[in-house]
Amino acid sequence: MNVSEGARVDEERTLAPFGRRLARVARSESVGAYRVVTVEDTRGPADPRPGQFYMLAAERGWGGDDGRPYLPRALSFCRAAPLGRDRGASLSFLLDEVGPGTRRLAALEADEGVWLTGPLGVGFRRPSGRALLVGGGIGVAPILCLHDELHVGGARALLGFRSAEHAQAARLFSYATVATDDGSVGRHALVTELLREQLDDDASATVYACGPPVMLEAVRALCGERRVPAQLALESGMACGFGACFGCVVATRHGYLRLCVDGPVLDAAILEVGAGH
Amino acid sequence: MNSIGLPNKGLERFIDDDLPRLAGLPVPLVVSVMGFTRDELALLAARVGERDEVALVELNISCPNVETGLVMGADPTEAARAVERVRAACAKPLIVKLTPNASDPAAVAVAAEQAGADALALVNTLRGTAIDPRGTGGAWLGGGAGGLSGPAVRSVALAQVQAVAAASRLPVIGMGGISEPAHALDFLAAGARCVAVGTASFRDPAAAARIAEAIGAARPAGERIEAAATR
Numbered sequence: 001m002n003v004s005e006g007a008r009v010d011e012e013r014t015l016a017p018f019g020r021r022l023a024r025v026a027r028s029e030s031v032g033a034y035r036v037v038t039v040e041d042t043r044g045p046a047d048p049r050p051g052q053f054y055m056l057a058a059e060r061g062w063g064g065d066d067g068r069p070y071l072p073r074a075l076s077f078c079r080a081a082p083l084g085r086d087r088g089a090s091l092s093f094l095l096d097e098v099g100p101g102t103r104r105l106a107a108l109e110a111d112e113g114v115w116l117t118g119p120l121g122v123g124f125r126r127p128s129g130r131a132l133l134v135g136g137g138i139g140v141a142p143i144l145c146l147h148d149e150l151h152v153g154g155a156r157a158l159l160g161f162r163s164a165e166h167a168q169a170a171r172l173f174s175y176a177t178v179a180t181d182d183g184s185v186g187r188h189a190l191v192t193e194l195l196r197e198q199l200d201d202d203a204s205a206t207v208y209a210c211g212p213p214v215m216l217e218a219v220r221a222l223c224g225e226r227r228v229p230a231q232l233a234l235e236s237g238m239a240c241g242f243g244a245c246f247g248c249v250v251a252t253r254h255g256y257l258r259l260c261v262d263g264p265v266l267d268a269a270i271l272e273v274g275a276g277h
Numbered sequence: 278m279n280s281i282g283l284p285n286k287g288l289e290r291f292i293d294d295d296l297p298r299l300a301g302l303p304v305p306l307v308v309s310v311m312g313f314t315r316d317e318l319a320l321l322a323a324r325v326g327e328r329d330e331v332a333l334v335e336l337n338i339s340c341p342n343v344e345t346g347l348v349m350g351a352d353p354t355e356a357a358r359a360v361e362r363v364r365a366a367c368a369k370p371l372i373v374k375l376t377p378n379a380s381d382p383a384a385v386a387v388a389a390e391q392a393g394a395d396a397l398a399l400v401n402t403l404r405g406t407a408i409d410p411r412g413t414g415g416a417w418l419g420g421g422a423g424g425l426s427g428p429a430v431r432s433v434a435l436a437q438v439q440a441v442a443a444a445s446r447l448p449v450i451g452m453g454g455i456s457e458p459a460h461a462l463d464f465l466a467a468g469a470r471c472v473a474v475g476t477a478s479f480r481d482p483a484a485a486a487r488i489a490e491a492i493g494a495a496r497p498a499g500e501r502i503e504a505a506a507t508r
């Protein structure tokens with residue numbers, strides 16, 4: 001396998017302290033079908049980039065009856081607020097319970113301990129000009145902090161959800177247009193249709209997107225056709241999160257890239273068409 | 278379980294790009310080589326072994342020899358022939374990394390010792406597979422099958438380390454599921470001279486340093502093996 005390195009030079013990255021550190025859960029709340037867990041990361045950087053992620057493991061009860069989960073799980077932060085001078089940040093994570101790891105993290109209660117490594121990877125580049133934010137399902141997590149950052153400029157967030165229960169995550173956004181697969185909330189459409197309309201209106205924009213693979217592929221194709229620059233936050237199985245295991249590679253025009261080091265945010269233009277991302 | 282294989286940049290780019298950067302680290306460098314023929318192994322070991330930056334060479338014999346179809350590390354005769362070839366090509370201390378997927382790892386260890394190895398490392402991953410949980414009946418791993426590591430393999434690794442340490446006089450680097458200081462002490466008690474931490478480093482990048490500190494073995498492992506192997 002041909003492995004490339006450092007294909008991106010204009011990266012936006014805050015470096016993680018070495019090793020993992022223990023953080024305390026400040027609170028955990030339900031938002032529709034999801035859970036938002038907020039932890040006080042007093043020993044980490046105060047300014048992670050939207051799109052960067054952390055590896056999380058619960059201090060206790062990590063490793064259930066069948067030994068899983070053993071490895072930490074990758075989560076994008078959805079909100080970060082500095083805790084004050086050199087006091088790190090309060091980090092919020094939006095969780096979709098799909099397996100033992102995310103279930104355990106969603107069950108965390110205030111004052112429990114969480115092991116954190118991060119922030120990891122390359123985030124979204126700071127937008128200039130008109131930004132269109134597109135989030136699908138749990139993929140709205142990194143879009144939320146980017147939206148917070150752009151709020152003054154009023155960037156539009158286009159959000160797609162499976163159902164009304166999932167669509168409650170749109171409440172976290174101050175300004176968003178919602179579509180649902182079943183039409184129960186907002187437009188009865190795929191979020192990529194909302195994006196198409198926006199681009200038909202005015203194609204001078206940069207698109208920032210995160211969501212399931214089919215959505216990202218549709219965004220890539222749509223933006224590719226119209227020569228609209230797009231930055232996509234991709235997902236792949238991550239065992240380590242810091243470049244050691246090579247489990248997270250994706251095929252790009254620059255060869256295979258480790259998504260945890262060279263991503264998770266990649267320029268849509270470098271992705272191989274239909275490469276399975 | 279992983280089915281990563283051995284993705285890498287190849288010999289030339291490793292020597293040109295990676296080695297200079299790795300040489301800046303405050304530890305002795307152990308370079309692991311793996312190939313599909315004895316010629317490949319000998320070439321790789323010779324090229325990395327001649328570099329001043331490299332303290333020790335590790336020979337990974339967990340792969341099939343495409344010429345004979347046998348897994349080099351599963352059969353004592355195959356293993357001995359590979360080690361002999363590499364030994365002649367490389368002047369640096371040579372660690373032979375053993376696979377647990379052999380019916381008698383101690384016999385392979387003795388064969389490697391007689392062929393000129395300076396130290397032994399075990400275990401590599403245990404062959405395993407997983408079926409797609411979505412009910413397709415197909416493989417759940419990219420490579421069809423893969424290798425198991427981490428806590429699940431610890432007791433198997435411990436028994437193999439014990440058997441190898443009893444059969445061979447070479448220093449043994451024990452590994453397989455070590456994630457706490459107590460696990461490391463178990464391997465040392467079973468006869469290992471050093472221990473290594475693999476999978477646990479993925480959940481805590483500082484796991485090896487933390488364990489070394491806890492068991493009072495703060496000296497870098499490479500130095501100890503180097504000392505042991507050149508004794």
Ligand SMILES: Cc1cc2nc3c(=O)[nH]c(=O)nc-3n(C[C@H](O)[C@H](O)[C@H](O)COP(=O)(O)OP(=O)(O)OC[C@H]3O[C@@H](n4cnc5c(N)ncnc54)[C@H](O)[C@@H]3O)c2cc1C
Binds near residue numbers: 096101141411
């Ligand atoms: C950079 C990055 C950022 C991420 N950010 C977030 C985030 O902000 N919020 C979030 O919730 N998640 C996020 N994820 C995804 C999250 O890391 C994974 O969903 C998580 O690792 C799952 O762990 P688990 O133990 O809960 O599930 P696992 O059991 O490990 O399952 C993982 C996935 O495998 C599949 N799978 C496993 N078992 C089965 C089965 N029996 N049947 C069908 N499918 C199965 C499912 O698709 C499941 O989603 C992110 C991932 C990456 C790489």
Ligand SMILES: Cc1cc2nc3c(=O)[nH]c(=O)nc-3n(C[C@H](O)[C@H](O)[C@H](O)COP(=O)(O)O)c2cc1C
Binds near residue numbers: 400401402453455
């Ligand atoms: C993702 C991954 C990649 C590995 N790659 C190699 C390799 O290239 N060469 C090798 O000799 N062993 C390799 N191993 C095996 C480990 O070095 C180690 O022998 C094994 O995982 C058992 O130790 P552990 O339980 O502490 O991980 C790999 C293991 C994992 C999990």
Ligand code: FES
Binds near residue numbers: 241261
């Ligand atoms: S997750 Fe291990 S290399 Fe990317």
